[in-house]
Amino acid sequence: MLKTYEEVLRVTNELVNIESIVNTEGEIDISKSLAKTISSLPYFQKNSSYVFTSRTIDDEVERYNVFAFVKGTKGDSNKTVVLMGHTDTVGIDDYNSLKEKACLPNELHEALKSEKVPPLVREHLESNEWLFGRGTLDMKSGVASHYYLLKYYSEHPEELNGNIVFFAECDEEDSSHGVLSGLTDLKRLKEEHGFDYAALINSDFVAPKYEGDESRYIYKGSVGKLLPSFYITGAESHVGSSFEGLDPNYIAAELTRQIAYNPELCDQSLGETPMPPVSLKQTDFKETYTVQTALASYVYYNFFVQSWSPKEVLEKLKIHAEMAFDNAITNLNNHYKRYCEISGQEYAKLPWKTRVLFYEELEQSIIVEYGDDYKEHIKIFKQELLKNKALDVRMYSARVVEEVWKWSKDKSPAIIIFYSSLYSPCVEVTGKNEKEKNLLMALDYAVEKVQPYYDKPIVQKNYFPHICDMSCVAINVDEDSVNSVINNNPSWGSKHYVNYDAIRELNIPAINIGPYGYDAHNRYERTELKYTMEIMPNLTKLVIDKLLNN
Template sequence: MLSCRDELLLFTKQLVNIESIVNTSGEKEIAQVIHTMISSFPYFIDHPEQLVKSQTVDDEQERYNVLAYVKGTKGTSQKTIILMGHMDTVGIDDYNHLKEYATSPDSLKEHLKSETLSTDIKAHADSEDWMFGRGVLDMKSGLASHLYLLKYYSEHPDELDGNLVFVSECDEEDGSRGILSSLEQLSAWKQEQQFDYIAAINADFVSPRYEGDQNRYIYKGTTGKLLPSFFITGAETHVGSCFEGLDPNLIAAELTRQINYNPELCNEADGEITVPPVSLKQTDLKPSYTVQTALSAYVYYNFFIYSWSPKDVLIKLKEQAYIAFTQALLTFKERYQTYCQMSGEPFKEVKWEPNVLTYEEMNERLLDEHGTKYQNHMELFKSELLLDETLDTRMYAARVVEEAWKWMKNQSPTIILFYSSLYSPRVQLTGENENERHLMEALDHAVNQVQPYYPHPIVVRNFFPYISDMSFVALSDDDTGIKAVADNNPGWGTKHYVDYEKIRELNVPVINIGPYGYDAHKKYERMELTYSLEIVPNITNYLIKRLIN
């Protein structure tokens, strides 16, 4: 077992002290600090060309990744392991009056002791084995573990029959531009150095999965994350004649009732199951108050997948949208009939029928009907829309659908289903190829070696349950699944683009061995020192030795 706690604690505090909130200059600062730290290691003084600080591409922010590699001298193997982790954090506004201490773990802990805390949090605040602060758990202690191992093997390359690559990426908490930009450097090293990438190890945080859970988890592969979105048109009317039109908010509400928390939309794979989708936004698109009902509404949902493809999800959600639309019209009709009975007004048969299209279906129909006139108009519209810096990728996509809808000959109420944000691909380790089998066997061996030194169970599961940059070093989807993402994202190629083929070229099996704690992204974010600073680096080290020694 490596005796690494003290040095790793120092590294962790150094990283946490830097306020590296995503989409701020702090990302640039922490990259420079990490680059300076690594450049001071004797190995990199002798091999400066093996350390790179590279700026992200196609990014409105100036920020950088830091990559480095150590070449082993024990043998001639070119087997290479990637140690990856992100250096950005979420914001600190939730710390309120303690905001100035959010990145100073020792000071924060002292101030927390005077707060009114729950029993569990107070016990951790009083313990010498817990550290509080923004980024201590997510995931600077994990990054520090990789930094320590890079330093260790730079001092002991003779223990390495292969190579170790360190990747510290930015922008994980937003658009993953860091890891996506890093693919270029990883690909270049693969060609120049003949690296044979056999495994990637991420060090993002792990937490209890339920109250009272004592397990410390390691994950093979990761969940995929989609943002299915729905543009909903109604039939506008004056509110004084409300039954003469159809409010799209009624359909939106029914859609959310149908999709939100629906267990039918949980994806099971390898004995594990995703959480169901949940709404992240629901609004109409009226620019201001009027007494006219809204022309359209917009909703989108978080959607996790383990084995379904993006195309599978479109098929399933189109079915759900039909169910919701049908129910909304039934509710409308029943309430209209009841109102007519109460008021004595004559009832008119409801004329609308459920209509659901994917963006791809609508776009193809409009190209068939209008040809290059429509195509040229939309290209110009999208390019001009890029000038509106207030629009994120999600609202940009909605505005593109809204504009395209104007070209539809049939303007009856409709739901348009599309994707409006980044697809973080699922990664499923099946053991079907040699690298996956070796990684899974080596992981079991590493856990067995370290478990006797730690009192709580270390449990291996199949899918990291949160969004992470693990999604961008391997790809389980086939071309059809990826095509569904591109063809159904209205911002594809303008506001948003991902070169998924770059991921497929790398395609290295990935696992997560990360620090343990509670409340990531929250005020009481904290991590357990013993597991995070002793057990995590040693499991990772045993895994390295097993795979390339």
């Protein structure tokens, strides 16, 4: 076991002290600082081209990834392990009056001691076995661990029969511009230096799965993520004649009741079950108050996938959308019938019919009808819409659907299903090829060697339960499934683009050995010192040694 504790803790504090909130200039500051620190090491003074920063591609924000690599001298193997972690963080507004101390772990620790905090937080504050602060857990301590190993191997290249690549990425917390841009650099390094990528070790945070859970988890892959989105049109009416129309918000509410938290939409695989879908936005498009019901509403849901393809998810959600639409119409008729009874009016069944379309279906029908006139119009519309920098990719997509809908001859109420953001593929390491078998063997070896030095169980699981950028280095779904994402994403090629072919070309087996702690993205964010500063880097080192030297 290497004595890593003091050095990893020191570097963690240095990184946390740099406020590097995603989409701010702090992302530039931390990349410059990290690159300068690496460049100062003797190995990189002799090999200055082995460390560099790389600006993200097709990104409205200026920011940089940091790369560095060490070539082993033990043998002539080209096998290479990538050590990846992100340097950006979420914001610090949740710290409220302690905002100025959010990135100063020692000062924050003392300040929190004088506050009223939950019992477990109090216990951890008093124990002095935890490091508090923004980024301590998610995930600058992980980057610090990887830096330690980069430095170690730069001093001991004779221990490597192969190479390691250090990859500190930006923009993990928003749109993954960092890792997606980094694919180009990884490919270039592969071509220029002959690197054969044997594995990627990510260092995102791990946490208890339930109250009282003492396991420290290592993940052999990650859940994938989709953002299925629904544009819902209705039939407007005056509030004084509400039954004459169909409120799209009413349908949206039923859709959320049908989909959100529904365990039937959990994609179980390899004995593990991800969280069910949950609503992340639900709104209509009325900009001011009127006594007219809304013309359209919009809702999207987080959706984790393990074995289901994007195409399968669309098909499943169409069924649930139809069920929701049916239920909304049935309930509305029941309400109307009861209203007629108590108001003395004659009841007649309302005219609404269930109608659910995929975005691809809607657009293709319009292309058949209008051809090049529509294509030219929507191209110009998208270009103009891009000028509105306030629109994120999700709202941009909704505005495109809104415009496309205007061209539809059939304006009867409908639900239009599409994707409005990044598709992050599921990553699995199951031993399906030689590289995966070697990685699993190395991981088993590392856990067996380190476990005696730690009193809590180190447990391997298949899927990292929160989305992470491992999903951008490997892909298992076929081209047809990817096309279902492309053809049903209104922002594709304008506001949003992912080179899935580049991911497929690299396809690096990926695991996650990360810092352990609680409350990531929370003002009580903290990491356990012993596991994070000592156990984690030693686990990672043993995996590297076993992979490259056997």
